[in-house]
Amino acid sequence: MTTHPPAPGAKQPLLAFFATAEPRWLACFLFLWTLIVPAALWAEGEAQSAAPREAAGQARSNGPRRVLILNSYHPGMHFSDEEVRGIRSVLPPGTEVFLEYMDTKRIQGEAYLTQLAQLYAMKYAHSRFDTIFSLDDDALRFLLARAGRLFPETPVVFCGVNALQSGMLDNQPWFTGVLETIDIEASLDFALRMLPQTTQVLVITDPTTTGAANRQTLERLARSGAYKQPFVFLDPDGSGLEIDTLVDTLRRSPAGSIVYYADFYKDRQGHTVNAEAIVPLVASHAPGPVFVHNATYLGYGVLGGKLNSGFDQGVTAGHLALQMWQGKKAAEIPVLTENANRVMVDHQSLDRWNIPRSAVLTAAGTEEKNIIFLHKPEPFWRGRGGYFLAGLGFIVFQAVLIAWLFQLLQRQQQLRREARNAAERFRALFDLAPFACVVNDQAGRYLMVNRAFTQITGITAAEALGRTSQEAGVLLDRSAVRAIKRELDKHGVVAGMEVPVTIRRHRFLHTLQASAMIDWESGPVILSATADITTIRQAEAALRESEERYRELVENASIIIIKFDISGVLTFVNAYALKFFGFTEEELLGRNVVGTIVPEIDSNGQDLRVMMAAICQDTETFRDNINENMTRDGQRLWIHWNNRVIRDEHNRICEILSFGSDMTRRKQAEDERERLRDQLLQAQKMESVGRLAGGVAHDFNNMLGVIIGHAELALTDAGLGTRLRHDLQQILTAAERSAELTRQLLAFARKQPIAPKVLDLNQSITEMLKMLRRLIGEDVQLLWRPGEGLWPVRIDPTQLTQILANLSINAKDAVVDDGQIVIETANTVLDAAYCTSRVGCIPGEYVQLMVCDNGCGMDQATQERIFDPFFTTKGHGQGTGLGLSTVSGIVTQNHGLIECASEPGQGTTFRLYLPRFVGEVEEETIAEPPVVVSPGSGTILLVEDEQVLLEMSEAMLETLGYTVLIASTAEEALRWAREYTGVIDLLITDVIMPGMNGKELAARLTAIRPAMRCLFMSGYPADVIAHQGMIEQGVRFIQKPFTKTALAAKVREALPERSMHAPDSR
Template sequence: MMGSKNKHPAVVLSRLEHLEDLRLKMLDALESAAKSGGFRQSPGSFQGPIAVLQDTARRVMDLAPFQAAALWLVDETTSDFQLGWCDPADRRDFMEREFEQLTREGIIALAVNGERPVMAAGSAPQFRHMVQVLATPARVRGLLLAHLQGSYGLPDGTLPLVNILCQSAAALLEGLELYQLLRVKNQALQEEVEVRRAVQVRQELLSQAFYSSLEGMLVIDATGRILEANPAVQTLVKRPPETLIGRHVRTILSRTGTRRQFRTIMREIALHGRFKGEIRGRDKEHGDFFVWLSVNAIQDQTHRVGHYVAVLHSIAGRQELETALMQAEFKYRDIFERSPVAIFRSTLDGRFLDVNQAYAEILGYASPEEIISSVSNISAQLYVDPRDREAYTRTLLEKGSVKDYEVRVRRKNGTYILASMNTRVIKDAEGRPASLDGFIRDITAARMAEEEKERMQTQLHQAQKLQSVGRLAGGVAHDFNNMLGVIIGQAQLALMKISAEDPLKHRLQEIEKAAQRSADLVSQLLAFARKQTVVPRFLNLNEAITGMLKMLERLVGENIELRWQPEDGLWPVKIDPSQVDQLLINLVVNAQDAISGAGVLTIQTANTALNKPMRFKQEDLPAGEYVLLTVSDTGCGMDMETQEQIFEPFFTTKDVGQGTGLGLATVFGIVKQNHGVVTVSSKPGQGTEFSIYLPRLFVRDPEIAPAFAESTMQGGTAKVLIVEDEPALLDFARETLEELGYSVLTAQSPWEAVRLVQSLSEHLDLLITDVVMPEMNGRDLAARLQALEPGLKCLFMSGYTKNVIARHGVLDEGLNFLHKPFTMRELAQKVAQVLKDTAQS
């Protein structure tokens, strides 16, 4: 009996071990089947990544008594986790807080580095969580966080099955991404086919037009050799077109003066790009003939003349036409009546004897008969100042004729024009003055054009002064930003090497803050001079405007009350922050000028959604969601005429020398550049309100979503070359990157950098170079080094690019740029980003 009692526990343990072994084998089999695709669904059955997350959450909730399941997606650009789905939806905020708690505790990092689910405690003793990464061999695509509460336990096999579901979800997400790429590629191929088809159709149409034209046409190369000739040429030169191909164009010119004609044609084309005129040609049967020749030069992609297209029009009946024209010249009446020149004949005492249709129309009358019958006293009825008629007639009688006599004339509707008159005295058979013959021209538009030219000259002078300010700002910014970069960098390096209790810490922090404020002032100076590189990005207008309030308060002075009324929950927009500075400065200065004495200036923000398009005077605004920025004042206001011109360049209501007229034109240009609309509402004596509508930025779009959480300083082992002509700034950048583990080489000039790379035996990963340097600019240096080191990545840094890597202030596509002055964190993050992009590509 004692022996059987001792054996019983051993038998039970053996059976339990056997059952556990069977269970593990079964789970391994299920996991193996899942990996081979047995449990996976087709990516085509899902509308997008959110649908995959929703389905995964539902399946996880079915496996065990979870109170909530939430899934995060990984932003491929920033590597940040972004919550995509939560089941149930009302637990979303709770799950985000738990996620942040687990992140701080390192649980999320543990789950990402592992493959199987991780169980962890929550923020309260009764909370338990399961964390599982969604990963494919390519990369981590998401993360599952499932919440348990109370004493609920997990059924056997739950963790491996959750692992299977998450692997399947990751595979579906990867499949959806590949599917989208295939769709884009297919659409591009279809568009290319359509373009080629359109080009082919156009070429066929041009070919048909060439060969079916009734006018003779030739295609000639740059040396004068005929490449193509259409059938109509044969009727002129009496030769089949195919016999002309390959021969010089001089073949069809008359033997008399062939070279002279050819030189004349080529000289005219060289000066004006075309030739039109009469030439003498030669046919095979009848000798010389006259033809009207039109030649146009066709330039290639390098703007060099590659071909000429010539059109030949027969003028064999020219003699007949000239005879008919001579006969028509005798028909004075017809010419007189149809002439576009305003011709008149009048008596000395001021009655019309005859006028043509052009004269009647220039003064607003329907016909010559109407003006002759309506006007019985030219001096009193047509002249704005009758004394001008008396002086005009007196001069005519003294000199016999007058040219370009300018006088103000009244039209039928009462409006005035400025007329220039050319008149002569017609004498009778006895030599006595009998009448006045002449013509007038309406020079009102020409005179206004002259005045406009003078106005434009004044505006040009103002623009040149502004350009000088811009050049000064750019020059100062380059050197000043270098110095500020050294101050900020050295202060940060010093802060890293002292303890938190060191009495110098506060002083170093104040130095860093002062340098950063100085950098902001330089940025504002460049923004005013329109010399700042524009890089549109995610922006909250409330935060941007709040940061400018102190400067704006100093700008408007003590007599004007500045009111700031932001809307909570303001939608983000995509705009360069420096452009927001320009908008506010120009609008606030405009409001300050409109307020005489004390007044109120109000800045407001609001979200607005338009269900249908809105029509404004300046432009139509499509339906959609917008962020509205309003700047209003209690100043003098504007009339309608001023409002219609307020956004025109150089328009100003200030006295000469008091303003450039570019402020509101700059506002209009910035808003247009960012796909928005600006409107103005004002009445004299009732103030002015400017409203700017900027499109809302939908941050859930993964292509444009910003990185909400600031990344930590990341290090690496890549080999980096820094080229900077400011030694102190070069030392700061080198020391920062060496602290982060990078292998750093330095050069103080472009040619030193070239020689250094030529001598290197190992691979160079990254070039960090200043843009503006004495010997060679940064872009040219990058091109030289990339020729020596294929695949070399480049990071440009500058406080003022001088359009070397930007066009009209907008950064060139695909270039990596770091604005001076920069901090250690900004340098580290940018270097890590550029190297990461290299690895992914």
């Protein structure tokens, strides 16, 4: 039965009841309503919850079930997430659900699937599932190939599959499920039934196999003649579309069109298109609603269609599993090849295109409960419960009853007052009105005039009554009088007509007049009210003149002047501001300041939307502020703003007037000065720490020399037991590891001895890859990208190994198990502009070595300290904090540059720049064979200010067969040289000693004994000592700590056989 709305003026039955019912019956009705409605809602809720309780009871009686859901994709894929939701909605309460995401949308390949199989085999080796749910094609193919090994004799229910080929389920008795079907024709029919005024259908397809199949279907429908609208294929030849071309075509398409999005996976160039990005782009530029046949795109701006629902697929798969749990076997349940698609609509898109929900119901031809509405607005009271509505109804009932009774009483009192005071009120209002009020008969004679008439015209009531306006001296503009008469004859009323008036031929007034025909005792008369607006018109003229002068001043000003309301919308921009920012007036007026001339986020990460909101709310606090602005071409500029408020007639702030001046150069100079100051402080800090580290390493080397020497001497004792020999060997090993630590400190302090060679970084790194992969482990992927035509560099190979090892270990610690580390080389040129902002950087040609990872990244505070020695983010005992400081020291020692770029969660990239080597490559020297320690002979003068090191060195030399003369000071050594009667073959002296250094001592001793050879020793490397002028370049030198073997070799080198016991002339 069709219902019709009531005719205009007819009362609704319910309204008629309220209008005629007595108060006692109205109160009874409202009270019953407050009881019946909550009870009905409570009963409905109990009925809806009965079925889930019954299913839960059945599941508990059968015991808890265990299921595995194998999802082909990753979380966030709308269709597969809906499948999971549909499965869960069917499963009985208490079911234990295991969910695995295969992530095959982003990671593919047989090797990856093999690793997944190994993971599942290990993870579920001791698990047994009642059912496995396979979501989409990749999961099904995975299980068809491996389910027999991973989950033997476990039923598999698949859904969301649209590529099931003939024969795939042969000999697979454990598999059944439901196929995914699409219905393009049904979606198209739904769209055109809902929007019959559509002028054309814009079709978007791509050149993939799926796209070609969809295109054929649409071309067949277009040729069928079933549709009056033309189909326009946006890629006419089917070769694909470029995204920019697609967006431009949609933007230029006429209104009245709709868009049918038949999938768009690849563009014309074959590049894969991200649907999550392209669908919102298409929807935002489309000239009309966008329709689809795949529920995956719902929620990205499309309107909808008759879609294959992931939720329905999951529900169907869940019901198939329930059948198997009730006793059926998978082989007895046929694969469902048809699954009813449902009409799905995004309510936000309906609102955007002003389409009523009734049009959806008409086009779908079904009830609203059978249609899925995304983003559907819910009533406020839904889900609050019957008790809430009961309380609310009772309160409403009392409020309505009280209001109705109060209104009834008030109305009665009002009628009494109106009946008593009607005549007095009219006369009082007439006389006290601030504007001239008159009553004229049909001949134009004055019947009544008020006080304001006399005040405005200067004509008394006695002079006016019984006369026409002309006779009384009030001359109205004739054309205005004729217009008033026409309006009164036509409508009976004239409202707000401006009438020029001349009073007694010498006084001119601007008036605003309203007139109406009213009934009077003598018949129809004209009641007129006239306001004198002469002052207003004069003020308006003066204001226009003032505004014109003000506008001319503002427009020609050489500063930025803008005006915006309290919501930030621009209402005025002067010509200088338009030129400065590069916009036209149409592009700025009516748009918000933020997003046009003020960026949402400035280059320092500050949210300027918050700042602008604060300025609009509290302008006095932000009277003067400096912030970053942007021009039309994206250039960022710093502007000093002076803000003033404009108030309305109620003293409320309505607009903000801002005067701006460009502060960009000044701001850049201040930032540059601050950056250079920070760089200088950092360089000074690193230099100070480097000096401290070098000094500590020198003193530590002395102590290590004692430990290593005594341990070696003790090991030469043949009578040592096995346990004691093992302990001594451990002491020796620990001391050698400590010596390696001091070498790292010296590397940071740039005091490490180096043997630079000309290297091809590509070749050297290739040779290190096996070692680096052992360092980072098999779980982390190492990618090597050598640059072509790489220039040579000059660096110690050992230092290169230290650099890559430290950076690789740091990267490995930052990534998770499936992380990735990339090592890359390339040639680059650093120009003067680049080097100006970097301390110690010299313009020129460099070889870039880049090590990057996709790990956890670092914040800015951590990056500022990563090259500090002993700084580490690792736990206690897990790092020395010398890795990156060593790398920095090595790069600086080789005249290079190191930079770090990182953000939390975005990984880290280290870029090392080593100078290009342009000299001649030296030939490789053949390494000498290792020295064999053998007994020696001769007399050695040993000078060392550290007593323990002196004693240890003496013991070493004596075990080597030498006669040793020891001295702890330079004075003792000089005394030995003068008083010892025998030959002194060799002087071994420390370089840095109190009183007299080794160089000065050697000079004085060789003056006494010219034939004596010299061997210097120090905790600092030889090149550092030579650089400081302590010894000459090329002298014999041994660095502490040293082993007995190294000492023997150096002594043997200083005392060849032919010079042993040479005459010692003094």
